[in-house]
Amino acid sequence: MTHSFDPSPSDLNRRQFLTTSLAATAALGAATPLTAALFDVNKAVAKAKETPESAVKHLFASLSEKQRQEICFGWDHTEKGRGLLRTHVNNNWTITKPEVRSKYFTDEQQDMVRAIFEGIIHPDWHTRYYKQVEDDNGGFGDNQAIAIFGDPESDRFEFVMTGRHMTLRCDGNSADHLAFGGPIFYGHDPLGEFNEGPDHKENVFWEQALKANEVYKMLDGRQRKLAEVRRTPSEGDIAFRDTKQIQGIPVSELSSDQQEALQETLQSLVEPFRQSDRDEVTQCIKTQGGLNSCALAFYTDNDIGKDRVWDNWRLEGPSFVWHFRGAPHVHVWVNIAENAAVETNTPYVNKRS
Structure with missing residues (x-):
């Protein structure tokens, strides 16, 4: 069945279309207008220059009473096993039962969810993120669910979208002192084979690891001994730790050119997200003491292909965790x-996903 919000042409299946689009985007460059042309389906929203937050308000206003009872919650709503539901994060989960791409939501509501999603993700990354959604969920809205917390008619609310390899948030800075409105998750299994090769073929996020490994290549022998850690920690263990427990080489031990390369790595990490979220990350790092308060670790126990291009690595500070498990x-x-001191609530169950 073809849905009104499906961006792919009727004479191509979605996977063929996305593969072709991704290749074309790579050939033309990341800033190509091709992405916007392919995926800006909600033209009325685009013309009005509506923010994701205002789209959340319109979505909330469109919900029936039944829908509100099932996908809307109080700001501090908790659930057994998940704690504060608004800030729960997982690698494969649906925060509520109704799938976005189902008759539960009207076509107009599905379009609004898409507009929120596209607003959270930077336009240069739309094509790549749609590929991730296609590969891991079967298409936008399949195996994906949403929830709204607080009152969108006020200034304190948050929209959360989940699915396989996804926890994304839109909070309009309602969650004080937190980047992204709380912990987020992203991932990709492009070929559906679970175990990727050392080149991580077609993985849209692998370039971030390559950026980090460029920093590793710049380290001298002493620095590498500090940076290499024998055992990868549990990947979902992203609660803030005492600085004495943080592993890896302190960024303060890096030379100026190495620190500059690490800044480029950080830019690649925030690149998929909208500017306001990038700015939140920058502000949080600045407040906690800058990158010099962080450490960079490369884990040596899961080196795919034994090529010393480290698949697992982590950038971590007093209240900063970016854990990359490749x-x-x-x-x-x-x-x-x-x-x-900011409570981010990070209980998790790492599912095989």
């Missing part, structure tokens, strides 16, 4: 706040 395929866990 083996057996990419999972990335992110938890960032202005200081370690």
Whole structure:
């Protein structure tokens, strides 16, 4: 059945279309207008220059009473096993039962969810993120669910979208002192084989690891001994730790050119997200003491292909965790706040996904 919000042409299946689009985008460059042309389906929203937050308000206003009872919650709503539901994060989960791409939501509501999603993700990354959604969920809205917390008619609310390899948030800075409105997750299993090869073929996020490994290549022998850690920690363990427990080489031990390369790595990490979320990350890092308060670790126990291109690595500070797990395929866990006293609630169950 073809849905009104399906961006792919009727004479191509979605996977063929996305593969072709991704190749074309790579050939033309990341800033190509091709992405916007392919995926800006909600033209009325685009023309009005509506923010994701205002789209959340319109979505909320469109919900029936039954829908509100099932997918809307109080700001501090908790659930057994998940704690504060608004800030729960997982690698494969649906925050509520109704799938976005179902008759539960009207076509107009599905379009609004898409507009929110596209607003959270930077336009240069739309094509790549749609490929991730297609590969891991079967298409936008399949195996994906949403929830709204607080009152969108006020200034304190948050929209959360989940699915396989996804926890994304839109909070309009309602969650004080937190980047992204709380912990987020992204990942990709492009070929559906679970165990990727050392080149991580077609994985849209692998370039981030390559950026980090460029920093590793710049380290001298002493620095590498500090940076290499024998055992990867549990990937979802992203609660803030005492600085004495943080492993890896302190960024303060890096030379100026190495620190500059690490800044480029950080830019690649935030690149998929909208500017306001990038700015939140920058502010949080600045408040906690800058990158010099962080450490960079490369884990040596899961080196796919034994090529010393480290698949698992982590950038971590007093209230900053960006954990990249590339083996057996990419999972990335992110938890960032202005200081370690901010409660981010990070219970998780790492599912085989």
